[in-house]
Amino acid sequence: MKKIVATILGLYATSLAIGQTLESYIEEAEANNPEVLAFEIRYHISQKKIREAKTLPNTELSAGLFISEPETRTGAQKMRFSIKQMLPWFGTVTARENYASSLSETDYLEIAIAKRKLRLSVSQAYYKLYAIKANQVVLEENIQLLKSYKRLALASVEVGKASAVDVLRLQIRQNEMLEQLKVLELKFVSESGVFNTLLNRAQDSEVSIVGNLTIPIGQEEVSKDLGLHPELEKYDRLFQSVTQFEELNQKESNPNLGFGLDYIPVAERTDMAIADSGKDILMPMVSLSISIFNNRYKSISAQNKLRKDQIMAQKADRKNLLESILISAINNTEAAKISYNTQIKNLEEAGNAEDILIKNYETGTINFNDVLDVQELQLQFQKKKIEATKDYYSQRAVINYLSNQ
Structure with a gap:
C-alpha cells in the first residue's frame, strides 16, 4: 500500500511539474x-x-454664381446655394x-x-x-x-x-x-x-x-x-x-431617400416698386434614387x-x-x-x-x-x-x- 501511495504521489508531482512549466x-x-x-x-x-x-453618405454642399443673371418678377437671381443629404432605406x-x-x-x-x-x-x-x-x-x-x-x-x-x-x-x-x-x-x-x-x-x-x-x-x-x-x-x-x-x-x-435645400438670393428691382421685390428664394427638395437595372x-x-x-x-x-x-x-x-x-x-x-x-x-x-x-x-x-x-x-x-x- 505504501508503494502504491508513493507511486500516485509521484505521478501527481510529475503532472504538477509539467503543468506549471x-x-x-x-x-x-x-x-x-x-x-x-x-x-x-x-x-x-x-x-x-x-x-x-x-x-451616412457625405452631405453635399454646392454654390454657384449666375454669369447671366436670370430676371424674375421680383428681381435678378444672383447666386445659388444648395445642401443635400442622401439617406439609405x-x-x-x-x-x-x-x-x-x-x-x-x-x-x-x-x-x-x-x-x-x-x-x-x-x-x-x-x-x-x-x-x-x-x-x-x-x-x-x-x-x-x-x-x-x-x-x-x-x-x-x-x-x-x-x-x-x-x-x-x-x-x-x-x-x-x-x-x-x-x-x-x-x-x-x-x-x-x-x-x-x-x-x-x-x-x-x-x-x-x-x-x-x-x-x-x-x-x-x-x-x-x-x-x-x-x-x-x-x-x-x-x-x-x-x-x-x-x-x-x-x-x-x-x-435611397434624399433631402435638400436650395437658397437663391434675389436682387431688388430698381426700375419699379412691386410687392416682394428682392425676396430671396428658399426651396426644400426631396429626391429618390431608384435602382431600375438591378x-x-x-x-x-x-x-x-x-x-x-x-x-x-x-x-x-x-x-x-x-x-x-x-x-x-x-x-x-x-x-x-x-x-x-x-x-x-x-x-x-x-x-x-x-x-x-x-x-x-x-x-x-x-x-x-x-x-x-x-x-x-x-x-x-x-x-x-x-x-x-x-x-x-x-x-x-x-x-x-x-x-x-
Missing part, C-alpha cells in the same frame, strides 16, 4: 507570438469597422452594422484557433526537447555503466580471465555513446531555437524541461466528439455573415446562395478530417501506452540478465560480449520508452486541441 511557456507564447498578435490586431480593425458601418444602416459585426466575430474565432494551434505547437516542441534531454540522461548513465564494466574487464585481464580485446570493445562502445551524446547536444540546441521562435524570444534563451514523465496507468476516458470546435464554429459564423450580407444586399436594392443585386443574391452551399461543404469536409485526426490520435496514445509498458517489462528482464552477469563475475567467469549485448538491449529499451512517452504526450496534445480535454 509547460503552461507558463504556452502563456508566454500566447502573449508574444506574432501570428496571434496579428490576428488580434485584425480583430480590433474589424471592431472599428462596426462603427464605420453606422456612417430604412434598416440599411442596421443591416450594414450587423454584417460588420458578423465579420468581427469570425475574426475573433481566428484568434481562438490560432491560440489552440500555438498551444499544440508549443506542447509538441516541448515534448521533443524532453525526449532529447531524456536520451542524453540515458546515454550518460550508460557511459558510466560502461566505465564500471571497463574496470571489471581490466581487473579480469590482470588475472587472465579476460582479454585486452574485451577492454577495447567496451572502449569502442563508450566512444560511440559519447558521439551520440554530442549529436543530441546539437539537436537540443536546434530544437530549442524552434521552441524559442514559437515564444518569439531569442533563440539562445534557456529552456527548462521537466526531468521525468510517466504515462498514467489504466484506461482513460477520451471523448471522440469534437463538440463546438472553433474550426467548425468558424464556418457557422461565415454562414451567418453571408446571411447578414444577403440581408444588406436586399436593403441596398431599395430606393441585375447587380440579383447576381449578388445568387452568389450568396452558392457561397452558403460552399461553406457547408467545407465544414463537412473539415469535420471529417478533424474526426479522423482525433481517432488516429486516440489510437496512437493507446499504442504508445502499450509500447511504454512493454519497455518497462523488457528493462526488468534486461536488469535480471545484468544481475546474472555480475554474479558470474563474482564466481570468476564473465563474458563481456554478453555484457555489451545486454547493455545494448537496455539502451534500446530505454530509448523506446522515452519515444513512447514523447508520442503519448504529443498525441494527447492533439486530442486536447481537437476535443478540449
Whole structure:
C-alpha cells in the first residue's frame, strides 16, 4: 500500500511539474507570438469597422454664381446655394452594422484557433526537447555503466580471465555513446531555437524541461466528439455573415431617400416698386434614387446562395478530417501506452540478465560480449520508452486541441 501511495504521489508531482512549466511557456507564447498578435490586431480593425458601418453618405454642399443673371418678377437671381443629404432605406444602416459585426466575430474565432494551434505547437516542441534531454540522461548513465564494466574487464585481464580485446570493445562502445551524446547536444540546441521562435524570444534563451514523465496507468476516458470546435464554429459564423450580407444586399436594392435645400438670393428691382421685390428664394427638395437595372443585386443574391452551399461543404469536409485526426490520435496514445509498458517489462528482464552477469563475475567467469549485448538491449529499451512517452504526450496534445480535454 505504501508503494502504491508513493507511486500516485509521484505521478501527481510529475503532472504538477509539467503543468506549471509547460503552461507558463504556452502563456508566454500566447502573449508574444506574432501570428496571434496579428490576428488580434485584425480583430480590433474589424471592431472599428462596426462603427464605420453606422456612417451616412457625405452631405453635399454646392454654390454657384449666375454669369447671366436670370430676371424674375421680383428681381435678378444672383447666386445659388444648395445642401443635400442622401439617406439609405430604412434598416440599411442596421443591416450594414450587423454584417460588420458578423465579420468581427469570425475574426475573433481566428484568434481562438490560432491560440489552440500555438498551444499544440508549443506542447509538441516541448515534448521533443524532453525526449532529447531524456536520451542524453540515458546515454550518460550508460557511459558510466560502461566505465564500471571497463574496470571489471581490466581487473579480469590482470588475472587472465579476460582479454585486452574485451577492454577495447567496451572502449569502442563508450566512444560511440559519447558521439551520440554530442549529436543530441546539437539537436537540443536546434530544437530549442524552434521552441524559442514559437515564444518569439531569442533563440539562445534557456529552456527548462521537466526531468521525468510517466504515462498514467489504466484506461482513460477520451471523448471522440469534437463538440463546438472553433474550426467548425468558424464556418457557422461565415454562414451567418453571408446571411447578414444577403440581408444588406436586399436593403441596398431599395430606393435611397434624399433631402435638400436650395437658397437663391434675389436682387431688388430698381426700375419699379412691386410687392416682394428682392425676396430671396428658399426651396426644400426631396429626391429618390431608384435602382431600375438591378441585375447587380440579383447576381449578388445568387452568389450568396452558392457561397452558403460552399461553406457547408467545407465544414463537412473539415469535420471529417478533424474526426479522423482525433481517432488516429486516440489510437496512437493507446499504442504508445502499450509500447511504454512493454519497455518497462523488457528493462526488468534486461536488469535480471545484468544481475546474472555480475554474479558470474563474482564466481570468476564473465563474458563481456554478453555484457555489451545486454547493455545494448537496455539502451534500446530505454530509448523506446522515452519515444513512447514523447508520442503519448504529443498525441494527447492533439486530442486536447481537437476535443478540449
